[in-house]
Amino acid sequence: MALISEFPNKVLPNGSDKVLIQSGDTYYSAELENLPGNSSGGGDNSYAILQDRKAWGVFPQTTVANAWTDRQLTTVVADTIGGVSISSGVIINIPPGNYRISVVQAFYDGWGSAIRFVKANDGSVLLRSIGVWFDSGGSITMRGRFSAGAGDSFKLQYITNRSSVQGLGSWVKFPNAEQEIYTDILLEKL
Structure with a gap:
């Protein structure tokens, strides 16, 4: 995960392959494909x-x-x-x-x-x-x-x-x- 400083307004651009995660007052971004069970990359849909x-x-x-x-x-x-x-x-x-x-x-x-x-x-x-x-x-x-x-x-x-x-x-x-x-x-x- 990367610190959300790359997205200072805490908003992801449309079509982004990342998701925002908040822990206390700190925001992080994570790749969608790294989230468990995500059909866009975590599973193979078979x-x-x-x-x-x-x-x-x-x-x-x-x-x-x-x-x-x-x-x-x-x-x-x-x-x-x-x-x-x-x-x-x-x-x-x-x-x-x-x-x-x-x-x-x-x-x-x-x-x-x-x-x-x-x-x-x-x-x-x-x-x-x-x-x-x-x-x-x-x-x-x-x-x-x-x-x-x-x-x-x-x-x-x-x-x-x-x-x-x-x-x-x-x-x-x-x-x-x-x-x-x-x-x-x-x-x-x-």
């Missing part, structure tokens, strides 16, 4: 979308009560990161780096439920959602950041208080036989 999709009228997997259980993932919808894939529900081939993740998981008739994001290599828990009680249907959203190393693989897991054939979502009677989506994961490379 992403992957992974889902659990089923044919119309097909329920997702039957839930297992009171045990963290791997979530089935079936489809890579988009991948601009390059190489991200799913093998037996495990997310593989994520290039090393830092990522932001956003997960939406459907639940139905599961009572107390939660999700977590786990490193498949060693079982370490990277993120965990809040717990939610469902008498009928709803969804849990989980967001966070994680780092991937060379060869790392990852799993989404759930826990619920009740075993049910439709515990991870109930199919919706869409017309025209559209696919059902029960899990949606967005990975963004930072």
